[in-house]
Amino acid sequence: MNTLFRTLCCALLSLASWSTFAQPEFATRSGFSWIDTENVTAPDMGAGYTAYAAAWPIFDAYPGPDAFQMGLASCWMTTEQTGDEPDQFYTTIEGGLGWWMDTRFATRIPKFIMGGVSHNFFAWANGPGAGRSDMLPNGQRDWSTPGGKYGVAQLSNRLVWAPDGLNMAQGLNGELLGYGYNPLPLMEPLTETAGQDIATGNQCWTLFLNATNFKGPATFFLPTFWTEPVLEDPSLEGLFLDTRPSNPNVGFGWEHALSPALVAEDDEGTPYAKIERMQMPASGEDYSIALNRISVYSHDGLWAAMNAWFDGGVPVPSAAMQTGVLDVPFTNNGGSIVGEISGGGMDHSIDLDYLDNTLVTADAMGFEHGLGSTALQDDVFALPEYFRLESDDQWHPITADAVPASTQLTATEVPTSPRPELTYLTPLEPDCAFQDPEGPWNSPGPAAGPYHAELGDGSTVTYHWYRFVDQPAIVHANLPESIREEMQARAELIHANWGIEDEYMAPPTVGNLATVDPGALVVPPAGMEVGYVPIVTRQESTPEKLRVFILAGQSNMQGYGKIATGSNGAAGITVASFTPTCEDPGAATCDFTLEMTDTFGDGWNGWTYDIV
Numbered sequence: 001m002n003t004l005f006r007t008l009c010c011a012l013l014s015l016a017s018w019s020t021f022a023q024p025e026f027a028t029r030s031g032f033s034w035i036d037t038e039n040v041t042a043p044d045m046g047a048g049y050t051a052y053a054a055a056w057p058i059f060d061a062y063p064g065p066d067a068f069q070m071g072l073a074s075c076w077m078t079t080e081q082t083g084d085e086p087d088q089f090y091t092t093i094e095g096g097l098g099w100w101m102d103t104r105f106a107t108r109i110p111k112f113i114m115g116g117v118s119h120n121f122f123a124w125a126n127g128p129g130a131g132r133s134d135m136l137p138n139g140q141r142d143w144s145t146p147g148g149k150y151g152v153a154q155l156s157n158r159l160v161w162a163p164d165g166l167n168m169a170q171g172l173n174g175e176l177l178g179y180g181y182n183p184l185p186l187m188e189p190l191t192e193t194a195g196q197d198i199a200t201g202n203q204c205w206t207l208f209l210n211a212t213n214f215k216g217p218a219t220f221f222l223p224t225f226w227t228e229p230v231l232e233d234p235s236l237e238g239l240f241l242d243t244r245p246s247n248p249n250v251g252f253g254w255e256h257a258l259s260p261a262l263v264a265e266d267d268e269g270t271p272y273a274k275i276e277r278m279q280m281p282a283s284g285e286d287y288s289i290a291l292n293r294i295s296v297y298s299h300d301g302l303w304a305a306m307n308a309w310f311d312g313g314v315p316v317p318s319a320a321m322q323t324g325v326l327d328v329p330f331t332n333n334g335g336s337i338v339g340e341i342s343g344g345g346m347d348h349s350i351d352l353d354y355l356d357n358t359l360v361t362a363d364a365m366g367f368e369h370g371l372g373s374t375a376l377q378d379d380v381f382a383l384p385e386y387f388r389l390e391s392d393d394q395w396h397p398i399t400a401d402a403v404p405a406s407t408q409l410t411a412t413e414v415p416t417s418p419r420p421e422l423t424y425l426t427p428l429e430p431d432c433a434f435q436d437p438e439g440p441w442n443s444p445g446p447a448a449g450p451y452h453a454e455l456g457d458g459s460t461v462t463y464h465w466y467r468f469v470d471q472p473a474i475v476h477a478n479l480p481e482s483i484r485e486e487m488q489a490r491a492e493l494i495h496a497n498w499g500i501e502d503e504y505m506a507p508p509t510v511g512n513l514a515t516v517d518p519g520a521l522v523v524p525p526a527g528m529e530v531g532y533v534p535i536v537t538r539q540e541s542t543p544e545k546l547r548v549f550i551l552a553g554q555s556n557m558q559g560y561g562k563i564a565t566g567s568n569g570a571a572g573i574t575v576a577s578f579t580p581t582c583e584d585p586g587a588a589t590c591d592f593t594l595e596m597t598d599t600f601g602d603g604w605n606g607w608t609y610d611i612v
Contacts, residue, residue, distance in 0.1 A: 024264035024412050027343020028067055029275040031350070033357060035073060035252035035365060036332040037294055045326055046080050046245025047297040050180025050208065051252070052508040054290050054366075055097050055172045056281045056380075057108035059259075062099075063276050064417030065106065069257040071098035072110055073290040076251040077181065079244040091226070091240055092117045093181055093205060095126065097168070098255075104164050104420045105459040105539070109172055111165030112179070114152060114207060116221050119229035119236060125151025128219060128473060128535060129426060130163040136433060139422050143434035150440070150476040151225035154533040155186075155206065155491065156218045157524050158500045159516070160453055160463050162539045163424040166218075167517035170456045173379055174281025174289065175514035178210025178505055181246075182297055182321065185307050186220065187479070187487045193227050194478060198234060200227045201243030208321065210507070212515045214500050216318060224477045248296040248326075256339070260415050263344040266404035271389040273341045274409040279380040280367060283511065287358055288381060289366040291330075292508045298324035310490050318502035325506070327363060334358050334365035341387065341395050351394040354384060364510045373397040386410075421459075423540040426472075428464065440475035447532060448525050454542055455519040462538035465528050468492070471535050488531060495530040 053073045074096025081089075095115020099106050113126040123146075125131035131148025133141040141149070154161065168177070183203035190200040206220040226240035238244070261275040280288035297303075301324020305316045334357035339350040354370035375382045384397030386409065403410050425432040428441040436442065449464030468474070468491040469484045479487070500521075507513075522534050 024262040024274070024407065024409055025344040026067075026415060027261040027263040027273060027341055027346075028258040029256070029261045029339065029341050029350075030258045031256040031337065031339030033073075033254035033256075033337040033367075034335040035254065035291060035357070036330060036335040037249075037252065037328045038331045040248040040296055040326065040328060042248070042326055044245075044298050044300065045248040045296045047299045047301065047303050047324070048180060048182040048205065048246055049075065049077060049248075049250045049294065049296045050178060050182075050210075050505045051075065051294045052176040052178045052210075052292040052511075053097055054174050054281065054283075054288070054511070055110055055168055055177050055514045056174050056279075057172075058099075058110075058278055058280075059108060059276050060279060061416075062106055062108045062419070063260055063414070064419060065099075065101045065103055066415070066417035067101075067258055067260045068099060069101045070259060071096050071255045071257075073252065073254045074098070076253070078247050078251075079239065079241055080247045082239065082244070085239055086236075088120060089239070090117065090120050093221070093241070096179075097177060100165075104422050104424065105162075105455075105457045105541070106164075106419055107170060107457050109168050109170050109456075111167055111457075112177070113165045114219065114221070116148075116151060116205075116225065118148075118151075118226055119240070122229040123148035123151060123225070125149075125221060125225055127161045127163065127165065128152050128154045128471070129537075130161075130165070138433075139420070140425055140433060143427050143432065143436075146476065148225070150473045151221060152219050153222055153473040154218075154471055154535060155220055155468075155494070156214075156216070156500070157495050157529070157533050158521060159214060159218055160461055160520050160522055160534045160536055161219060162455065162459065162461050162520070162536055164457070164459065164539055167455045167457050167520050169515035169517050172514055174283055174511065176289075176292055176508050176511045177514040178208075178508065180208055180295075180505065181205045182208060182302055183241075183299075184217070184220065185303065185310060186490050187223065188483050190223075190479070190483070193224060194231055196231055196234075198227060198230050198237055199243075200224055203242055205241055208504055209516070210505050210513065212513045213518060213521060214516045215502060216498055216500055216504050217494065222473060222477050224479075245299070246296075250294070250296065252291060252294070253335075254290065254337075261341055261343065262409055262412060262414055263341065263346060264407040264409050267406040270404075271344070271346060272398075272403055272407045272409055273343075273387040273389070273395055274385060274403075274412070274414060275341065275387070276414045277385040278383040279377075280369070280383070282376060282379050282381055283366060284360070286371060287360060287366050287368050289360055289364055289511055291366075292364040292510050293506065294328045294330075294363070295325050295506065296328060297321075298326075300324045309493065315493070315497045318498050318504045321504045322506050329362045330359055330365045337367075346389070348389060348393055348395055350387065351390075351392075351396045354397055361510065421541045424536075424538060426537045428537040429462075440472040441537070443475070444470050446470075446535070448528060450537070451522070451534070453519050453522060456517045458542050459539050460542040461536045462540075463522070463534045463536045465525060465532045466535050468531055468533055471533055491533075492531040 097110040125148040133147040186204040223242035283289040354373035358368035387395035446464035
């Protein structure tokens, strides 16, 4: 009997110990902020919108793609409806700045995607060569089915758009990216689409950007992207953005889909939570700006001017975009915000008394911080990291020293995951599983390439120069030759008259402009300055390297590595390379030297060496 009692006591003590020091369970933090603007009642303001969105790292370090997806302040632009839409009808241009679970080369800095959604997610398109796709077992995209990968065409001849998204400059902290969509008449309407008696309009919804180093049109949705679902259901004809104006009352919000967190109970059964600590830029003493200067546009402005230009009229100045525009103020103190933490069988909202939407000015909204719970650290506001579930069934912020040791939360890191870094391939690349010599990537194919660009996210893109209408997306659209040639002529007019330093949309009224990744900016080859565009055919991880810059004034010197940039002005061109021979072939590292001679006779101001 005593033996049984001692055994039972030991078992109960063991269970009590296990309960007190149980491991924290995985959870997620999610939320949404509705951003309110005044209702637009002015007629004919359905030619798109622009806005300025702040770009910043929401976390101090990128947590990886598992259980992390979040868009910063962005929009949901849909059609002005006719009343003939079916009960289940959804089509938008959304996207914006953010992080997504299928991103392969993410960093702490957000990327930009276009996010066009055709009827009820029939397909979505995020950029040239990027969109909805069937996947192969090895994780590669299946190019035997188009999905949304051909929904967007390249217009700019100065920007490379990686399939992972448009890369922003690393180091941003609250600077504003101007972006939005205006329709341009880059093609004529179709009376037949893909051989069927289905009409397709000619509104090419074009992404305009305003950054420190890139201004103007970048890419556009092909009108056939919107009508592809109509080929399967003709009753939908005429309901999409190829013909319909946009609803001027654009929806704006901040969508925090999910991010990793932990939950645990203390030895009294009280739940606690730990989240990946969020941060926001310090735009003022107690606030962060998120959005500025929302504008909507009329077809009487840029659309009408471009039509006249393309019909033989005078060239349209880039600033014509600022005609036929209406600025839309924020209202309702900028909107409202909710958040929740879910895990361990619990799903409860967060008491967000430390964070609230606020109007900074009539045309600038952001978030006000309660500095009792939120800490100002250098140039960011660090939001609460720990929470306790109170009797009101809400998570309330607490400090780290208020978290009981029995939860093990302070000693346990919120789970992270490595970024995949899986190479993006297209059918032009020989190692792509789908090869189609007569397909849109190869027939007629590129006019020049390959070229390479290193991006700030640690990836390298391979790109080729295509004649504008020979790029894969336009070839895939299977347009009549007469329309293709007219599109080519219109693109050439834009290339010849508009530049990336011209002014297009009106500037922000607060803050500073963001910067696009300088590595994404390119210059056309000689003879291809007009009428050709760069198309990315591959994106892969950049090999690790050590870059060394040596300043020298003599005509001969010793250096190390691969010469990447010379004083002859051939920036980015490899003028010499070599492979060192180590005395010990099995050594992890070894010393080597390279003798160089000043063949240009200019004394060399300096060289940059990439040691790969």
